[in-house]
Structures are given as C-alpha cells and as structure tokens.
Amino acid sequence: MRKIKVHIYIITFIITASIFISAFLINNLLNEKRISQIKNLQDNISLDILSLETQFDLLAEQSCENIKQNSILSKELVSLGNKLVFMEQELGTKNEKVIHLKKFYSLLEIKDYLLMKKVTEKCTNSPIFILYFYSNNNCRDCIKQGYALTRLAKEYPKLRIYSFDYNLNLPAIKTLTGIYKIKNRLPAIFVNKQVFYGYKTIDELKTIIPQLSDLETEFINSTTTISD
Amino acid sequence: MNLTILMVYFLLFFALYFEVFLLVNYVFETISNKKIQNNYLSDKNNLYPSVTIIVPAWNEEKTIRKTLESLINLNYPNDKLSIIVVDDGSTDNTFNVAKSIKNSKITVLKKKNGGKHSALNYAMQFVNSEIVGSLDADSFVEKNSLQLLIAHFKNPEIAAVTAGIKANNTKGFLQSIQKTEYDMLIFIRKAFSLADSLFITPGPFSLFRKSILDKIGYWKHAHMTEDLEMGLRLQKNNYKIANEPKAIVYTNVPESPVALYKQRERWAYGFINNIFENKNLLLNPKYGNLGILILPMAMLSSGLILFWSIASIFTLLDNLINLLTKAFIAGFDFSFSFGIFSISLSVGVIILMIIITIYMVSLMIGKRLSKDKELNLTGLVLYLIFYRFFVPIWITSAYFKVFTKKKSKWR
Known part of the structure; x- marks a missing residue:
C-alpha cells in the first residue's frame, strides 16, 4: 500500500x-x-x-x-x-x-x-413602421432576417423597425400578435398592414416596401444586429 | 443551470484540479526530496554499473548510424557499456549499416520480423549487465545522458529511469507543433515521477534494473505499446520509475500527417487497451496517486480533449457560418464593439485561460529542468491553435478500433 x-x-x-x-x-x-x-x-x-x-x-x-x-x-x-x-x-x-x-x-x-x-x-x-417577429428556438432564417433588417435600418435611418421575440411570455406581445393576426411561422414581418412570413432578402424587402425609395438613404458599410 | 453546463463545470474542475495537483505536488516533492536526491546523485561510490543498451531496429538504415554513433560517444567507461543492435527482419540495409560501424561495444544481431517487443526480448538472452536500456533506432542521446540516468539507480528503490525526450526534426508545421508537445511532456513526466506515478518507460530511451525485469518478465506485444505496458507492470508490482529531464534524447517525429496520425492512433489504441487490461489499477488507493488520480485523469483526459476539441471545432464553424451569412446578406461589419459588452468572459472561458496558463508554466518549468533556453514561440502558437483539430481524429479512430476489435497498425 x-x-x-x-x-x-x-x-x-x-x-x-x-x-x-x-x-x-x-x-x-x-x-x-x-x-x-x-x-x-x-x-x-x-x-x-x-x-x-x-x-x-x-x-x-x-x-x-x-x-x-x-x-x-x-x-x-x-x-x-x-x-x-x-x-x-x-x-x-x-x-x-x-x-x-x-x-x-x-x-x-x-x-x-x-x-x-x-x-x-x-x-x-408618413414614417415606415416594420414590426419584426422572430424566435430564438432553432430559427436560422430569423438570424438571417435580423442581418437583413439591420442592414436596411442602416441604409434608411428613418425606417422604424421594432423587433419582438414571438415566444417571450409578455401579454403585450400576445395582444400585438393577436391584433395583427401574426401566426407562429417565423420570421414574420408586419408592414403596410400586411404580414410576410419567411426570410426576405434586402431586395425583396425593398419591393415589399416601395415607400423606402422616398426615404433618405445613408450608406454605411457596417451593420449591427437588432435581434439575433 | 442545466445538466450539460453542470457536467462541463465538473469536467473543467477536474482538469484544473489535475493541473494544480501536478504543480503543488511538484513543489512539495522537489523541496522535500531535494536532500535525499542530492545525496544519491552526489554519492561517488559505485558510479558506473555495467549497462547494456538494446537498439531494436526495423528499416532504419537512414538513422541507425547516427543513433549508434551517439551511443558510442556517451560519457561512460568503455568496459561498462555494451550495445546490442537487433535487426528485426528489416527489408532495407539496416543490418549492413549497423555492421559497418566498427566498435568493440557493438554487437549486431538479426532475427525474423516479430515486432519491437520481440527484438528487445531476443537481445535479453545476451544481456549480463546490471542495467539494461532500450533506445529507438531513430533516436539520439546526448553525451552525458547515460551518466545522469544511471545516478538514479543509486537509490535502491528505483527500478527504471526515463529520459527527457525532445523532438529532433523541428522544421516544418507538424514538427514544430510536436516539438512544443514534447517540451510540455518534460514537466509532466517529472511531475508524474515525483507523484510516484510515471506509467510509461518511453521507447526512445529508458533504463531498467535487469534483476527486476528478470523477476517481472520482459516486454510484451501489448498492442504495440510495449513501453506503456512495461511502465504499468512495474507500477503494478510496486516498483519506482524515476525521470531525469536533464538526460536528453532526441527522437525523430513524424513529418507527414498520415505518419503522425498512424503513430498517435497506435498510442491511443494501446493506451485504451492497456488501461482496460489493467483496470484494477484505476481508483485503487493501493497504488497511491497513480490509482486514485493520475490514471483515472489520464483516462478521462482523452475524453476531455475529445470533448473540448469537438466543441471548439463546432463553435468555430458556427461562428464562421454566421460571419459568412452576415457578410453575404449585409456585408462585413467591423464596428461591433461596445466597451465592456464586447468582452466575452464566461466562467468556462476564464477557467480554460487559467488551464492554458498553467500549461505555459509547466512548459517553462520543463524547459528549465531540461536546461533548454530556446523558446519555440511559433510552435507554441501553432500548438495552441491547431493541436485540437488533430486530436479528435486519432482518439475517435482508436476508440472505434477498440470497440470494433480492429487492430491498429505500426505504420
């Protein structure tokens, strides 16, 4: 021993x-x-x-x-x-x-x-409002959508983007999704009184929101993330 | 805190505990052993016992001349040193090259190929010396190495002594990484020996008391890791293995990725099998530090390295994919910084940084012990960045072979 x-x-x-x-x-x-x-x-x-x-x-x-x-x-x-x-x-x-x-x-x-x-x-x-709904649970498209929206926000500083975690247990978000009839098919974008589901590229977003061309642009090379 | 995070913390704690233990034990044992050790090492009586060095060789025509010349040049009395070369059925010119070196100390034998252990055992029938050693035919000893090793045998408790191993060929990407790895092992081996837990008598250069080998038996095939099995067997029989980091032996390290993979897979395969076959040593307090800490940690560390390597590869890939996705969608962004927020310091990251720091300290102690003043900074950086990508390959492959009962190959 x-x-x-x-x-x-x-x-x-x-x-x-x-x-x-x-x-x-x-x-x-x-x-x-x-x-x-x-x-x-x-x-x-x-x-x-x-x-x-x-x-x-x-x-x-x-x-x-x-x-x-x-x-x-x-x-x-x-x-x-x-x-x-x-x-x-x-x-x-x-x-x-x-x-x-x-x-x-x-x-x-x-x-x-x-x-x-x-x-x-x-x-x-007439500012443009975008309500963006995402999820943190295995939503690869949400990550991509976040990047695209961040880029858009940089390009159009007067564009107002509000991002919400769809699954956050907050009655106000539930009410918001209820009012605008947002389904759990994420990412989802509410703009111009319409809901768009799935990932939308920057070009697609520009087509969806034609008023963007009226906004002042500010080209900035860098971007930051709004949501994941 | 979920179960996975708890498990990660648990493993990190053990990894850190192990590192700290080696350092603490090293400090305590160095202080308390210094006097005894110095007494043995400075004792002038019986300075030169008879020694036989066996050089098993298989297709080593390119290196064997240099190996034998390094042995001939050892600072040791001619009449006390014998060298036996065993050509283990080489298909090249190894035998003739060995024969061409004319020196009275050298005997060259030839046998049918049977593996390194068989070559060592074949030579044992011609050994009559007190001390017997083995030296790989692609390794080269420093002049004073034998004397430094032999001094440890003055302590009657010592059954074997191992040397400080360094990489010989250090130019090139893989060789540079391996040099750092070998340098790290210099401290580890010393720390293990001070904890009375050295369980490998490395092939490049180790010496044994012949009377003890006669008692416990010679080398075994042991899944082509006969040096590991011999170390474990000595430990199992409660014999002590010392380490002398100042006794330097240079060994050729693999230069191609395939050769490195084969060597490491063989080591890992041999390690897993030998530990399984000696599982009674694990967590057995009868074997002291070796049983309760060193061997279980050595076993756990293969899993830990695998886990860490795979986790860091996945994290890196995930970050790369995110970066590329972001760049593709929104262009490159270098402005993502907001003071304190940009510093990501999770508990895991802090602990990993401390573990790496302890590794660095170990490396420095190893360098000091082996009187090496050269700092291989490139190798260190390459080792820290790239080593993790290689390790999972051979560990996974070795485990796969163990569980599918496939055999590992020498080369």
Whole structure:
C-alpha cells in the first residue's frame, strides 16, 4: 500500500476551488455591470418616452416639427437591442434577468410604436413602421432576417423597425400578435398592414416596401444586429 | 443551470484540479526530496554499473548510424557499456549499416520480423549487465545522458529511469507543433515521477534494473505499446520509475500527417487497451496517486480533449457560418464593439485561460529542468491553435478500433 499525502490533495482542492470561485465572481461582476448598463439605458429611454408622451399631450402647445425632432427610437433603442442580444448569448435565453430586461425592452418598443403612430396621424407625416417577429428556438432564417433588417435600418435611418421575440411570455406581445393576426411561422414581418412570413432578402424587402425609395438613404458599410 | 453546463463545470474542475495537483505536488516533492536526491546523485561510490543498451531496429538504415554513433560517444567507461543492435527482419540495409560501424561495444544481431517487443526480448538472452536500456533506432542521446540516468539507480528503490525526450526534426508545421508537445511532456513526466506515478518507460530511451525485469518478465506485444505496458507492470508490482529531464534524447517525429496520425492512433489504441487490461489499477488507493488520480485523469483526459476539441471545432464553424451569412446578406461589419459588452468572459472561458496558463508554466518549468533556453514561440502558437483539430481524429479512430476489435497498425 503506497502512502497518499492527503494534505497535497486538500491544498490542491483549496487552490482549485478558489480559482473556480474567483472565475464565477469575475463573471458575475462583469454580467452585473452589463445588466446595470442596460438598466440605465432602459431608464433613460423610458424617461424619454414619458417626456415625449407628455409633449404629445401638450401637442396643442407644441409644433409637430418639435415632436418629430425629439423622436427617441433609432440609435438608443437599437443599441439597447444589441446589448440584450449579447446578454442573451452570454447568460442564455432562459436567464431570468435577461428575460426581464427583454420584456421591458419590448414594452418600450411597443410604447414608442404607439406614440409614433399617434404622432404620424396628428402631424400627417408618413414614417415606415416594420414590426419584426422572430424566435430564438432553432430559427436560422430569423438570424438571417435580423442581418437583413439591420442592414436596411442602416441604409434608411428613418425606417422604424421594432423587433419582438414571438415566444417571450409578455401579454403585450400576445395582444400585438393577436391584433395583427401574426401566426407562429417565423420570421414574420408586419408592414403596410400586411404580414410576410419567411426570410426576405434586402431586395425583396425593398419591393415589399416601395415607400423606402422616398426615404433618405445613408450608406454605411457596417451593420449591427437588432435581434439575433 | 442545466445538466450539460453542470457536467462541463465538473469536467473543467477536474482538469484544473489535475493541473494544480501536478504543480503543488511538484513543489512539495522537489523541496522535500531535494536532500535525499542530492545525496544519491552526489554519492561517488559505485558510479558506473555495467549497462547494456538494446537498439531494436526495423528499416532504419537512414538513422541507425547516427543513433549508434551517439551511443558510442556517451560519457561512460568503455568496459561498462555494451550495445546490442537487433535487426528485426528489416527489408532495407539496416543490418549492413549497423555492421559497418566498427566498435568493440557493438554487437549486431538479426532475427525474423516479430515486432519491437520481440527484438528487445531476443537481445535479453545476451544481456549480463546490471542495467539494461532500450533506445529507438531513430533516436539520439546526448553525451552525458547515460551518466545522469544511471545516478538514479543509486537509490535502491528505483527500478527504471526515463529520459527527457525532445523532438529532433523541428522544421516544418507538424514538427514544430510536436516539438512544443514534447517540451510540455518534460514537466509532466517529472511531475508524474515525483507523484510516484510515471506509467510509461518511453521507447526512445529508458533504463531498467535487469534483476527486476528478470523477476517481472520482459516486454510484451501489448498492442504495440510495449513501453506503456512495461511502465504499468512495474507500477503494478510496486516498483519506482524515476525521470531525469536533464538526460536528453532526441527522437525523430513524424513529418507527414498520415505518419503522425498512424503513430498517435497506435498510442491511443494501446493506451485504451492497456488501461482496460489493467483496470484494477484505476481508483485503487493501493497504488497511491497513480490509482486514485493520475490514471483515472489520464483516462478521462482523452475524453476531455475529445470533448473540448469537438466543441471548439463546432463553435468555430458556427461562428464562421454566421460571419459568412452576415457578410453575404449585409456585408462585413467591423464596428461591433461596445466597451465592456464586447468582452466575452464566461466562467468556462476564464477557467480554460487559467488551464492554458498553467500549461505555459509547466512548459517553462520543463524547459528549465531540461536546461533548454530556446523558446519555440511559433510552435507554441501553432500548438495552441491547431493541436485540437488533430486530436479528435486519432482518439475517435482508436476508440472505434477498440470497440470494433480492429487492430491498429505500426505504420
């Protein structure tokens, strides 16, 4: 029987466990930082929306031009979307914190969408709204559609694209899909009061949305992802 | 946390535990053994026991001259050293090349081809020395290597001593990767020997106390990994195997992908079979560190390497497909960066980085132990990037052959 030096096993265990715990702590710290960044961004957007809503209520005393200039979607909301996608990849789509942030993000999108619709009616301008429904569950076409829409958003900065995870357990999304009769055949795009299912290339999207040619274009070589 | 992630963490923990254990044990044993070891190594009595080096050769006409010349040039008294070359039925000019080297220490024998183990055993009937060693006919020893190895036999508990093996031919993509791999193994072998768990007596150069081989028997076919089987048998019989990293032997490493694949598949096949045949060693506290940690981890590590290799290949492919899809649809995007968000540091990635760092430390210790000052940075980078793509090929193939009972081939 050979001698086993138990103390070496114990020291090894303590060192290994310490390394593991440190790795978890570092990872946790980074994720907490990311989540707090997202929360801050959401708070800011939420405040902006509230401010815009208030402005809208005071529309009688405001000019349409003033409101249009204060439209907050575009870069901030897109940036928030990008960060959420990253968190989904890091923490997984089933992570409670990610789901919570995503729900809040979806609500902000819906609020912005409704408000912008109201502004459009009142101020008689005609922005283009795209509601994009995707799934995180084995939907390769959704990934491709995300790339194509991101590209389109870059090309037409005034195009308003709102992306929603179809399977996110959020009553507001259920209501939205109910109102526009969006079926679970993803990816799905709601534009010009019509629903289009399946992957649509950039050229197909341009055919579907002929008003795009009236929008100002801004050619940018790089793109970012709105949703996965 | 789902079951797969838990399993990954569990495996990572064990991989890290193993690495840390080798380092911790190395530090403890080096400190506590230093005095005893120094006493043995500096003892001037009985400095030169008689030694016979057997050189089994099969179709080695290109290298055998250099091998034998390196043996002749060893710093060891002429009357204490014998060299026996066994031509194992070569179809080339090996026998004549060996015969052409005129030296009183060399005896050249010829027999029908029967495999390396049979060549070693054939020579044993002519061995009368205290110490017997084996040296592959494509390996070359440094002048002082024999003396350094022999010093360990002053410790009566030592049954065998293994050398520090380095790659001889290091120019070329595959050779450069293998050089780094051999350099890594220098520390591993030393750490294993300090944990009393060295279970291979490598073919390139190992020495044995003949009286012990007479007791436990000579070499076996052992799925063409007779050096592994011999190491395991010595351990099973509770004999100690030492390692001397300063005693350097250079060995020719495969230069073509096919030759490398065949060699590694044979090693993996032999390893799996020999471990299965000695499964009573596994998790057996009777065999100390070897039974409870080293062998189970060596077994688990083949699965771990396979898992890590396949996982990283799939991740890489997935990322590549996504990148190409994105480029095809929306053009290339190099602006995807948002500060802290662009740093992906999952627990798995952090642990892997630490494991790789420990590997680097091991490599450096190995270099220090073998007095090697040259840093093969290209080889290291190539090793870290490409080695994972090769490993699953031979491990999968070896497991497939084990389960389908097909035999592995020498070359």
